[in-house]
Amino acid sequence: MGILGIGVDILHMPRLKQVISRRPDRFLTRILTKAELADLEKLKTELDGEIDHDRAIRFVGARWALKEATYKALTPRLKLTWQDVTVYKDQGKPCLDIPEKEKFGIGTAHCSVSHDGEYLVAQVLFETPESPKTS
Template identity: 85%
Template sequence: MGILGIGIDILHLPRLKLALSRRPDRFLTRILTKAELTDFEQLKTELHGEVAHDRAVRFIGVRWALKEATYKAMTPRHKLTWQDVTVYKDQGKPCLHIPEKEKFGIGTAHCSVSHDGEYLVAQVLFESPEPPQ
């Protein structure tokens, strides 16, 4: 089992806010999968006011940055699209769901996100699959 690829992305959240202000529906349906859109709608119903807006931007930012890092980790081997990767949480930790990941030669996927103020950074590491015993 070796490292298949590593990707990293940094995002300036005010830039994302600007992009969202232009055509939010088009932007969201391009970037988020159906499962992520469902999670996003759930988040919006749970929160209100300025806190809700900041959390919504961070929610989208995490997915954007992780998908960008995923793309970088797989290039040039494969060029995954926004819709090829779903970001979800498992016990508070971000995780990636890539249907048929074996088709892309991906074994285990690791990811991490950190944010501070106006910046968010995401990193993805893919391991190659374990050889059959």
């Protein structure tokens, strides 16, 4: 297995808040897949049905930055759209779902997100697929 691509993205969270405030529904349905929108809905608190806005902004920011990093890691080999990549968590760790990734020569994906204050950074590393073992 070798490295297919590495992508990094940094996001200034106040910029994201500004972008979302203009047309929230349009932006969210453009950037997030149906599965991600469903996960965003789960962020509503049980007490009053309102979304914790800071947590929701980090949720959207992480997905946007991971998708940007994915695009950077795979270009020019493959140009994906926002809807081609779904970000989800597995045991607290961010993961990527890219349908038919093997068909495009994409092996394992590793990703990480970190945020501090007004900034969020995402990194993605794609490996080439493992070669079948011959006997």
